[in-house]
Amino acid sequence: MVEAVRGCWASAFSERVIRYAFAHNVALSGVPSVIVQRLIPARASGVLFTADPVTGATDVVVIGAVYGLGEGLVSGAVDADSLVVDKVSGTVVETVIGEKATAYQPDGDSGCVAVEVDPDRRSRVAVSEAEIAELVDVGRRVEAAFDGPQDVEWAVGEDGVWLLQARPITTPVGALLRGAGEDLAEGEIRVWDNSNIIESFSGVTSPLTFTTAADIYGRVYRGYAESLRVPKAQVAQTEAWTSVLLGSFHGRVYYNLLHWYRMVGIAPGYPLNRKVLEAALGVAEPLPNEIAKTLRPFTFPNPVARLVSRAVTTATYVRRIVGIDAMMDEFLAEFYRVYDEFETVDTSMMSGREAFERYRVLDRDLVRRWGPLMVLDAMLLTLTGVLYGVTRLMLPKAPEWFLYAVIGPGSDVESAEPAQAMTELAAQVRADPELRKLVESVAPHQVYDELRVAGHTEFVARVDDYIARYGYRSLDELKLETPDLREDPASLFVMLRAALPLERPQRRGEADAYLDAHLHGWRRRVYERLRGKASRCAGHRERLRFCRTRAFGMMKRMIRVMARDLVSRGVLDDPADVYQLTIQELRGCYESAASEDLRARVTLRKRQRATDTRLVAPPRFTTRGPGFGRAELAAQGWVPVTATPAATAGAVLTGTPSGAGVGEGRAVVVDTPQDVAGGVLVTYRTDPGWVAVLPSARALVIERGSPLTHVAIVARELGVPTVVQLPGVTAAIRTGMTIRVDGTEGTVTVLAEGNGRDEQKDGSDEH
Secondary structure (H helix, E strand, C coil): CHHHHHHHHHHHHCHHHHHHHHHCCCCCCCCCCCCCCCCCCCCEEEEEECCCCCCCCCCEEEEEEEEECCHHHHHCCCCCEEEEEECCCCCEEEEECCCCCEEEEEECCCEEEEEECCHHHHCCCCCCHHHHHHHHHHHHHHHHHHCCCEEEEEEEECCEEEEEEEEECCCCHHHHHCECCCCCCCCCEEEEECCCHHHCCCCCCCHHHHHHHHHHHHHHHHHHHHHCCCCHHHHHHHHHHHCCCEEEECCEEEEEHHHHHHHHCCCCCHHHHHHHHHHHHCCCCCCCHHHHCCCCCCCCCCHHHHHHHHHHHHHHHHHHHHHHHHHHHHHHHHHHHHHHHHHCCCCCCCCHHHHHHHHHHHHHHHHHHHHHHCHHHHHHHHHHHHHHHHHHHHCCCCCHHHHHHCCCCCCCCHHHHHHHHHHHHHHHHHCCHHHHHHHHHCCHHHHHHHHHHCCCHHHHHHHHHHHHHHCCCCCCCCCCCCCCCCCCCHHHHHHHHHHCCCCCCCCCCHHHHHHHHHCCHHHHHHHHHHHHHHHHHHHHHHHHHHHHHHHHHHHHHHHHHHHHHHHHCCCCCCHHHHHHCCHHHHHHHHHCCCCCCHHHHHHHHHHHHHHHCCECCCCEEEEECCCCCHHHHHHCCCCECCCCCCCCCCCEEECEEEECCEEEEEEEEECCCCCCCCCEEEECCCCHHHHHHHHHCCEEEECCCCCCCHHHHHHHHHCCCEEECCCCHHHHCCCCCEEEEECCCCEEEEEECCCHHHCCCECCCCC
């Protein structure tokens, strides 16, 4: 016994422990006492959480189970069973059976030894239904005794279930990764909507991306309030809701919609701006007036203070409208100074600490400068609303598409350049049969090397130039876990291949042509003056978005260095695991001496992701109070993906017209812009990385989004007929169907079913 105690005490100074302590600045002095317990010769062992440790859901119990002793589960050596059980009814709502190829059994010499599990037992859950029921009951009692969620270790012996230890679940993980982390009263309603935000964060999004975005959004919009000279006391009030503008459910990102109405209320013109906001976000269900009027961004101690503050804010807002061009020029000059300097940094030998410091400075400085520029969004809402009213007055018969097409950033805006550059690359490939054969026949990940071997040096130079200029602009470019073209140029050749078959004529100026035919004289001059100001703001916003893309690209580079460092320090097992951390946890690796088992969290979150990808994400739903139970979310549309019948020939689907014109061709239903050449691109959502393949599409159909999203704007500039906001279109339309898209009327007509009925959507199905 004495020797065993000494051995246990000495293990505190093992190589692994010392390395971990060094990495987390943990002192090795003051090692706690050794606890002597009776060993339970367990038939099965495991852990039990009385709240979901990943999502924070309090209506379930999560059980992990293995055969034999719990050493296999704790060490990660055994692939354990995972069960999610309804805490009230005791019903098992989810079961993932682990492989359980080995089990750990007591051994007199070494403490425990791994033995092989019979193959027929591996496919069965390690605990019986009766034992599951007893474990859930134990969990409920422990939680009640300690008045809070508990992390419990248990074992099943010959005489039943044994409770080995329990400790509180103290980490705020659930608050960060479920909902928005608000402290809500019972019955307090929240509306969640993914309109527009899915253009930036589509499908299941990593914890690192979500928490980074939520953190940045909060600080940027507080900076926006400060820039409009909102009093300090009122700015402090905004922290209660700016920090929770975004929410996350099953890995999907949503707008916490009621708070966005509050944000719009910071600037003057709330009644007009909120209506334009609903159109800009593509919100299908406008908020009732009686609710919208109550959503104030802050309160004042008396009416006089409110009037004085509103007068100051309004005067500041008007000055910003007048001086926005100069503000933007100053921002761009400073941003590209930082960007150009950053581009010269060599990260190959950079330490994790240095990368973190660079990341922190970049994050701090850019967010500080970004806040005041959010006035662009408010200005665009105001100017768009005013122009809409003037259009209805001067051009009462103007079609719906005109209302969106009349305000555009211009074809020379930087964010449209990737599409134009891709068109030029495609033209060069089409003109050279040998080059075209290589691009079309060689696997995308091998094309670049083959181009060099074949001596296409001029074309390689143009590809290098494209990557240097637009390498951060790629699919899902704001998701930190997604590599950009600089890391994975293969996707460039996928997009290039898609652009080859079709050389589309550029059709621009539909809005100008309509104005030429219907508006003249002084009325035209007044209209163009207002339109010009709105268009310049739209152009500035597109430039700002391109800066955002590059800023996230710089952040990605630093995060990859930190990931490499954390693996070398033994904190993580794989560089990709860094994306399963929250930004707060990543900062803690460099700012705090606290010791945390990040590996266990990563494992749990990976397991949760596998479950999340199998669920349909409803575009909009509501919750009440602080709890988001599985049953409640299921009733709101969070259900497993099921098959949906396809549309038949002659069916007409109606959405919102976004880009004038008619396009007809083979439907290609995709989640990523691959193999769409010459077809009609049909997708659930887009992001700015899609613009490079727009020239190859005969038409564009987007289920979620609005006419004011980035891709819809660029599609209009390129003359691509576009319809948006068609609920269920990606289920009704199948790849292979022949369809006609009327971007003027906002309709999609099925001309022929083809073989699309039997085809699956290309790409993954993460909505």
